Amino acid sequence: xxxxxxxKRDKRGDWKPNRRLEVxxxxxxxxxxxxxxAWLPGYFWPWNAFHMATALLYxxxxxxxxxxxxxxGWGWALWLYAVNAAAIFVFYGxxxxxxxxxxxxATRFKYNHKFPGDTPSDVFWFQSQNLDNFLRSFFITIxxxxxxxxxxLWCFANGFVPWVSWQEHPYYLTLLxxxxxxxxxxHFFFIHRLIHWGPLYRWIHSVHHNxxxxxxxxxxxxHPVEGFLYHAVAFWHLVIPSNPIVALFQLHVAGFGAVNxxxxxxxxxxxxxxxxxxxxxxxxLHHKYFEVNxxxxxLIPLDRWFGTWHDGTKEGEALMDARFQKKRERVNxxx
Ligand SMILES: [Zn+2]
Ligand SMILES: [Zn+2]
Numbered sequence: 520x521x522x523x524x525x526x527k528r529d530k531r532g533d534w535k536p537n538r539r540l541e542v543x544x545x546x547x548x549x550x551x552x553x554x555x556x557a558w559l560p561g562y563f564w565p566w567n568a569f570h571m572a573t574a575l576l577y578x579x580x581x582x583x584x585x586x587x588x589x590x591x592g593w594g595w596a597l598w599l600y601a602v603n604a605a606a607i608f609v610f611y612g613x614x615x616x617x618x619x620x621x622x623x624x625a626t627r628f629k630y631n632h633k634f635p636g637d638t639p640s641d642v643f644w645f646q647s648q649n650l651d652n653f654l655r656s657f658f659i660t661i662x663x664x665x666x667x668x669x670x671x672l673w674c675f676a677n678g679f680v681p682w683v684s685w686q687e688h689p690y691y692l693t694l695l696x697x698x699x700x701x702x703x704x705x706h707f708f709f710i711h712r713l714i715h716w717g718p719l720y721r722w723i724h725s726v727h728h729n730x731x732x733x734x735x736x737x738x739x740x741x742h743p744v745e746g747f748l749y750h751a752v753a754f755w756h757l758v759i760p761s762n763p764i765v766a767l768f769q770l771h772v773a774g775f776g777a778v779n780x781x782x783x784x785x786x787x788x789x790x791x792x793x794x795x796x797x798x799x800x801x802x803x804l805h806h807k808y809f810e811v812n813x814x815x816x817x818l819i820p821l822d823r824w825f826g827t828w829h830d831g832t833k834e835g836e837a838l839m840d841a842r843f844q845k846k847r848e849r850v851n852x853x854x
Contacts, residue, residue, distance in 0.1 A: 520788045522627040532632030536785050540801050540830040542817030565795065567700060570775055573606070574768040582763070588676035591669060600665040603774070604657055611735040611778050618784060619734055628785040628794075630803050631732040642729045652736035655726070660739040660746035664774050667750040671766050674757055681760040695765050701819050703772045706752040708814035708821045714745060715813065730781075733806050738777035749773060780805070780815075804829045811839055 522528075526536040544554040581602050582588075583595045617623045619634055626632050635648040643651035674680050685692055714724035723742040730737035741749065752773050756766035780802025786794040801816040811829035814821045822828035826842065829835040 520627065520786070520791065520794060522786075525628070526785070532626060534626065534629055534632075534785070536800060536831060539832050540816060540835075542820035542823055542828075546817075546820055546823075561796070562700075566776065566779060566798070567772070570771040571696065571768055573771050573775060574764055577602070577767050577771075578764045582672065582767075585676045588672045591673050596665060596669045599668055600662060603665055603668070604661050607656065607661060607739070607774070610775060611738065614735045614778065614782060614787075618782075618787065624784065624788055627788065629783060630785065630800070630807075631783065633732055635730070635732055635734045635737075638732075640729075648730055648732075649734070649736055652730060652734070652740035655741065656736060656739040659743050660741050660749075661774075663743060663746040664739075664750045664770070667747070667753055668767075668770055671753050671757055671770075672763060675763045675766070680757045683760050683762050685762065685764075692762055692765060695759070695761060696768060699765065699769045700772055702755055702769065703752055703776070704815045704819045705821065706755065707749070707773075708819075710745075710748045711813045712825075714748075715810070728806065728809065731806055732783070733781040733803070734783050735778055735781060738781040739774070749777075800831055801829075804831060808839060810843070 522534055525538070526534050528534045544551060544558050547554075581599070583598070587595055619636065622634070638648075639646040640648065644654060645651065675682050683692060711724075714720060720728075723744045726742040727737075727740060727745060730740060739746070750770060750773050753766045753770040756762075756769060779798045782797040782799040783803065784797055785800060786796055788794050798816050801812045801814075805812040808829065811827050812822055813825075813827055817823070817828075820828065826838075829839050
């Protein structure tokens with residue numbers, strides 16, 4: 520595919536899309552129904568459908584029976600960890616292998632022309648972004664994801680929280696599934712905004728931001744506090760009346776879905792005319808500029824409401840620069 524039909528490449532070789540990042544169309548008034556209808560398929564397909572499919576697979580084939588889950592035990596906890604780790608290894612690994620190792624698409628649609636594997640840096644363990652990100656994901660973050668999973672399954676199994684049944688409340692639970700990605704976005708925005716506060720940033724979140732040019736393994740490369748808080752989004756289903764399948768979906772939107780923002784490419788070419796959209800640009804800009812786009816890609820436009828939205832255009836850039844300038848003036852005035 521010709522990526523220059525969709526964007527521009529600068530002198531350095533970095534590609535950026537021509538299109539403006541847009542928040543979900545139901546936030547624009549008056550409501551434009553055709554726009555909403557055009558947006559809907561992308562909401563389900565392929566990413567959220569994939570997270571629902573994995574949630575169902577887990578529930579029917581992986582998660583142990585309710586009797587077992589009444590008692591927390593190493594056996595089933597380690598089993599869940601092994602499956603989570605294997606699933607992430609395969610799911611993230613496919614992107615890593617095809618687009619970062621084999622470089623099947625070279626730098627077409629790639630925001631940053633460099634590949635992390637080519638640039639050793641002292642900020643990473645063993646000076647390798649890939650190795651550092653990989654080890655942190657598999658030995659810190661995925662274990663914490665599993666801790667969250669074990670805890671909420673244990674709560675459901677023991678009846679500590681309501682277990683809403685699909686037979687009795689199919690519409691309510693369907694609605695909850697549809698809203699789950701929005702819950703994710705709000706939860707992520709606020710914990711993320713919190714750990715961007717100076718002291719917490721240096722202690723916790725700087726680990727994730729070491730990857731200025733993120734790649735798939737960067738997705739879950741986090742400090743343990745962030746790794747836990749990020750996946751704790753599933754605990755909302757202990758507060759809202761819910762069902763373990765919906766809680767698993769919520770967890771998978773976080774765990775598997777983290778890769779979206781870190782894919783590094785705008786599109787993956789499938790055939791000469793067909794491609795898969797990554798939805799990575801908003802979070803790519805966050806890794807590039809740090810203090811923009813704390814949330815996702817505008818399902819709930821918190822960044823727009825808080826004035827931190829960067830839509831990828833020149834105007835977006837100018838708004839950001841003006842904000843940074845004001846901040847510098849405030850800091851200088853205090854000094
Ligand atoms: Zn990130
Ligand atoms: Zn951040």
